[in-house]
Amino acid sequence: MAEQHRPHTDTPPAAAPAFVAALRSAVRGASDFGAAARALTTMDASNYRRVPLGVLAPRDADDIAAALAVCREHGVPVVARGGGTSIAGQATGTGLVLDLTRHLRTILDLDPVARTAVVQPGVILDDLRAAAAPHGLTFGPDPSTHSRCTLGGMIGNNSCGAHSVAWGTTADNVRKLSVVRYGGGSLHLEQGSGTGPEGVGALVAAHLALLRTGYPGLPRRISGYALDALLPEHPGGPDPVRAFCGSEGTLGVVTEATVRLVEAPRARALAVLGYADESDAADAAPGLLPFRPLTVEGMAADLVTGSAGLPRGAAWLFVETGGDTPAEARAHAERVLRAADAVDGTVVTDPAGQRALWRIREDAAGTATRMPDGTEAWPGWEDCAVPPARLGAYLRDFRALLAEHGLRGAPYGHFGDGCVHVRIDFDLISAGGVARFRRFSEETADLVVAHGGSLSGEHGDGQARAELLPRMYGSELVALFHRFKDLWDPDGGLNPGILARPAPLDANLRFAVLPGRPVDVEFGYPQDGGDFAGAVRRCVGVAKCRTTEASGAGVMCPSFRATGEEAHSTRGRARLLHEMLAGEIITDGWRSEEVRDALDLCLSCKGCRSDCPVGVDMATYKAEFLHHHYRGRLRPAAHYAMGRLPRWLRLAAPLARPLNALARLRPLAALAKRLAGIAPERTIPVLATETYSRWLLRRQGKGTRILSSDRVVALWADTFTEHLYPQAGRAAVRVLERATGRTVLPPPRGLCCGLTYVSTGQLDAARRVMRRTLDRLRLLPGHPLVVLEPSCAATLRTDLPELLPDDPRAAELAASVRTFAQYLEEYAPDWTPPRLDRPVAGQTHCHQHAVLGDAAERRLRERMGLSGELSGGCCGLAGNFGFEKGHWEVSVACAEERLLPAVRNAEPGTELLADGFSCRTQLDQLAGRRARHLAEVVAEAVEEASTAVREGRGDGA
Ligand SMILES: Cc1cc2nc3c(=O)[nH]c(=O)nc-3n(C[C@H](O)[C@H](O)[C@H](O)COP(=O)(O)OP(=O)(O)OC[C@H]3O[C@@H](n4cnc5c(N)ncnc54)[C@H](O)[C@@H]3O)c2cc1C
Ligand code: SF4
Structure with missing residues (x-):
């Protein structure tokens, strides 16, 4: 194995008690010096990691000033932090982290006439845009992280985005700033009122020539x-x-900002222009700027997975135009199309069409966080800019340099402004790989400078580029930067090591602390070469999981949206696992209570598996963690009660009636819930008095003989369908037999997918159960298995092969899984389901969204005239999660986010659909509303249609 690059730092020091006491007596905001709080803020979205002493969530500007005064007195450095989405290490630090997102997120004023807003630094950009939208206004700069980045962070980084060709960078859109300096003094900055702290004016006056000539244009x-x-x-x-x-937080901390708002165009159109290659596209971009477009974005074919809708070509420009009316915006885009020397092009005005095309561009950015073959790709050289007219030439040279270093990366970005993004497959783990990273960075810096460019064109220098600044600006101007920094921050307490007098670009790399050898784990982690550390370091920190509002079908991350705590976001949990593996601040490995507590509110919804741009699969990591955490120890009662649910339900089945009666006796139910670790607010579900398989046997009669495997359907009898909700199974049997003419096979006894064992981290038991299932289940070769319960289907599809990677039967079973609608599409393509023509509401199961997809279900609903969308997000029950003691509030908050409002607002006659037993139970227990599995709705319609035929009223189905 190659020698691993080792960190330069020793075990990080803890905060001195005198400092902690002084800080706590000076501020009102909560401070936390515990391992979890420190672990959560060791990283931003960069390759770097710095361990802080602790975190403070200041309540107001006075708190910030007081904290900075105490920090100076005790020599503790400070880093201000917004969303922590920086890509060059500048949102991390070794001292006190100021978390400005907790309390300082108020829009203090919005003046539509003056077109300004006054904001606190923790205001999320999307919140400002939402407040400005009713006035026809917006904040111009728009980083892709707009759903979680803060105005303070945008000012810190001088952020911008796709619309900078129209509205510039953040610096172009800020009017006034209130800033606190290290030590507590404050300053108000505004054009026309000086140059900042004392001495800055004289410094500028003494170096006019250097300042006039030292900056590239x-x-x-x-x-x-x-x-x-x-x-x-x-x-x-x-x-x-x-x-x-x-x-970048090196001069002062912004406590209030007055920003400029711009008029948002009433209508937009999109011209997508195809070119022979990326350099042609880049060469064409500057020629489009005189048309005053809103965006000129570029990307090449190596980033496009589905190019449906794109014009011919191997690279494209996305040129957005604005107008007062759709016709005006279209005419504008058509002018661009006519003038562009493109191979092919298209203009789209309808919002859905524009969204679909933009999605291709946005997905390209997501794709760029990994190589097309799924291997790792990292930031480090991802946002340089050159004068737009030089971009084509730069890209040709850049691709050649990549090849020379044996590196891969697919550039894309803001071609209209000459800014290029790229993630590169650097090896940041071995000493040789890190050395190559350094050489490549140095040579690319020279290349950018040779093209008259800037090392950072969007994300800031941080630690990644600052060391190279002398190559761009020369040492004299960089020395001036240091003097400017010293005038602002003479003690050097604000974000040291960043931008001015930077740490080396290959110090503090976040991977260096991870174990060099694969950790002993239970799941196979096939996407990460079996390496749990590889799975954990997948999280690059893009923080999409910190989005406070889920949209469309999106699920990730319901627990963050419920609590607003970083520890309950996918990123936070990944950071804690990273630190657990690093062993510096979380020192007790799998036994860590910090990690356990953060994972406790993870619903195992698997939302991150599909919605996270790098496919972090926290549900699997949680199961893995719980397995090791409780190995050989007493588990919470809920693990025994609900983790082993299939077994208890099998034992309880013959006694269903008396047990149901007993569960209705309140004191007895309360006692049972207490013993089983069930939330007292929950009602114990009713047991079916006849299981699904008994019903099927009764229906088919003993001695049913199946003569040909082509005449049968294998329907999985999951625990929920079998013991708690057999009506879904009964309905599915009726429809499947009717639509396919095949007979549903009686299920073998004792099968289980292992879901409840997996979700409670009882992985040895899960494996035993899964092996037994593989032994007993005789899959008919080439025949699928229909699974009605989405969570069981997802377990069979993903957990089973990952827990039994060496058993070929596991992969075979996983591949055979079909949902009810998928099976009907495949095996009864000519069957016409009856039409119901009514609206629907309800829940798409989170595992269906994440693992199986719901396209077939949507098509089936459409064919039946079931109109409208089901809710995205998570219902909040999520198997055992919502039943477990301590989870009630979060469970209800998740349901209240989308599902319950959608159901409450549904018009009369709306069909309530939920294929998951959990989702149906949640609706029943929280809203008193009964939802049904799609199979039940289809079965009812089929029966009604048959009755109509019998009675001579219709054609049947
Ligand atoms: C996937 C992805 C896409 C991105 N796309 C873009 C993009 O399109 N355009 C773009 O410009 N950037 C982009 N970024 C970088 C980053 O998201 C932006 O720069 C963003 O504006 C940072 O905001 P934040 O709240 O996360 O700031 P943070 O990362 O928390 O902080 C940014 C810097 O500002 C400092 N800071 C924070 N608050 C204050 C304050 N109150 N006073 C003084 N300094 C402060 C911090 O110390 C830090 O140095 C992207 C990042 C990722 C991960
Ligand atoms: S599994 Fe769901 S709740 Fe858990 S981290 Fe991922 S998105 Fe969040």
């Missing part, structure tokens, strides 16, 4: 401090606000 110059904004000839006069923007 290009729209996306994000690197370094913008000292040229302080020149006397700067339009409108010296602008300390502009000079502060992009200072």
Whole structure:
């Protein structure tokens, strides 16, 4: 094995008690110096990791000032943190982290006439845009992280996005700033009122020539401090606000900002232009700028997985135009199309069509976080910019340099502004790989400079690029940067190691602390070469899981949306697992209570498996963790009660009637719930008095003989259908037999997918159960297995082969799984389901969304005239989760997010659908509403149609 790159740091120090006491007596906001709080903030979305002493959530500007005063007194460095989505290490630090997202998220004023807003630093960009939208206004800069990045972080990084060709960077859109300095003093910055702290004006005056000639001219110059904004000839006069923007938390902490709002076009159109290759597209981009487009985005074919709808070509420009009416926006886009020297092109005006095309571009950005073959790709050189006219030439040279270093990456980005994104398959683990990362960074910096560019064109220098700034600006100007920093922060307490006097670009790499050898684990982790550390480091920190509102069919991450705590986001949990493996601050490995507590509120909904751009699968990691955490120890009661549910239900089946009667006696039910670790607010579900398989036997009669395997359907009798909700099974049998003319096979006894054992981390038992199932189940070769319960189907599809990777029968069974609608599509393509023509509401099961997909269900509903959308997100019950003691509030909050409002607002006559037993139970227990499995609705319709035929009223189905 190659020698592993080792960190330069020793075990991180803990906060001194005197500092903690002084801080706590000076501020009102909560501070946390525990292992979990520190672990959660060791990283941003970069390759770097710095362990802080602790985290403070200040309540207001006074708290920030007081904290900075105490920190200076005790020599503790400070880093301000918003969403922590920075890609160059600048949102991490070794001292006190100021979490500005907890309390400082108020929009203090919005003046539609003056077109300004006054915001606190923790305001999320999307919240500001939502507040401005009713006035026809928006905040122009739009990083892709708009759903979770903060205005403070945007100012810190001078962020921008696809619309910068129209509205510029954050620096172009900030009017005033209130800033607190290290030590507690504050300053108000505004153009026309000085240059900032004392001495800055004199520094500028003494170096006018250097400042006038030292900066390259290009729209996306994000690197370094913008000292040229302080020149006397700067339009409108010296602008300390502009000079502060992009200072990455190294000068002061913003406590309030007045920002400019711009008019949002009433209508938009999109011209997509095809070119022979990426450099042709890049060469064409500057020629489109005179048409004043809103965006000029570029990408090449190597990032496109589904190119449906794209015009011919091997690279494309996405040019958005605006207008007062759709016709005006279209005419604008058509002018662009006519003028563009493209191989092919298309103009789209309808919003759905535009969204579909934009999705291809956005998916390309997501794809870029991994290589097309699924291998790892990392930031490090992902946002440089050159003058737009040089972009084509730069890209040709850049691709050649990549090849020279044996590296791979697929560039894309804001071609109209000459800014290129790319994730590269650096090896940041072995010493040789890290050395190559350094060489490549140095040579690419020279290449960018040779093209007149900026090392950072969007995300900031942080630790990744700052060391290379002398190559871009020369050592004299960089020395001036250091003096500017010293005038603002003479003690050097604000974000040291970043931007000014930076740490080396290959120090503090976050992978260095992970174990060099694969950790001994239970799941197979096929996407990560069997390496749990590889699975955990998948999380690059893009923080899509921190989005506070789920949209469309999206699920991730319901627990974060319920609590708003980083620890309950997918990223937070991945960070805690990372630190558990690192062993520096979380030192008790699998026994860690910090990790257990953070995972406790994970619903195992698998939402992250599909919605996270890098496919973090926290439900699996949680099962893995619980297995090791409780190995050889007493588990929570719920694990015995609900984890072993299939066994208890089998034993209880013959006594269903008396047990149901006993469960209705309140004191007895309360006692049973207490003993079983069930939330007292829950009602114990009713046992079926006749199981599904007994019903099937009764229906088919003893001695039913199946003569040909082509005449049968294998229907899985999951625990829920078998013992708690056999009506779904009964309905499915009727429909499947009617639609296919085949007979449903009676299920073998004692089969189980192992779901409840997996979700409670009883993985030895899960494996035993799964092996028994494989022994007993005789799959008919080439025949699928219909599974009605989405969570069981997902377990068979994913957990089974990952827990039994060496058993070929597991992979075979996984591949055979079909949902009810998938089976009907495949095996009864000519069958016409009866029409019901009514609206639907209800829940798409989170596992269906994440693992199986619901396209077939949607098509079946459409064919039946069942209109409308089911809710995305998670119902909040999620198997055992919502029943477990301590989970009631989060479970209800998840249901209240989308499902319950949708059901409450449904018009009369709406059909309530939920294929998951959990979702139906949640609706029943929280809303008193009965939802049904799609199979039940189809069965009822089939029967009604048959009755109608018998009575001479219709054609049947
Ligand atoms: C997938 C992905 C896509 C991205 N796309 C874009 C993009 O399109 N355009 C773009 O510009 N960036 C992009 N970024 C980078 C990043 O998301 C943006 O720069 C974002 O605006 C940072 O906001 P944040 O709240 O996460 O800030 P953080 O990362 O928390 O902080 C950013 C910097 O600002 C400092 N800071 C935070 N608050 C304050 C304050 N109150 N006072 C002073 N300094 C402060 C921090 O110390 C840090 O140095 C992307 C990142 C990711 C992971
Ligand atoms: S499984 Fe669901 S609840 Fe758990 S981290 Fe992933 S998205 Fe969040």
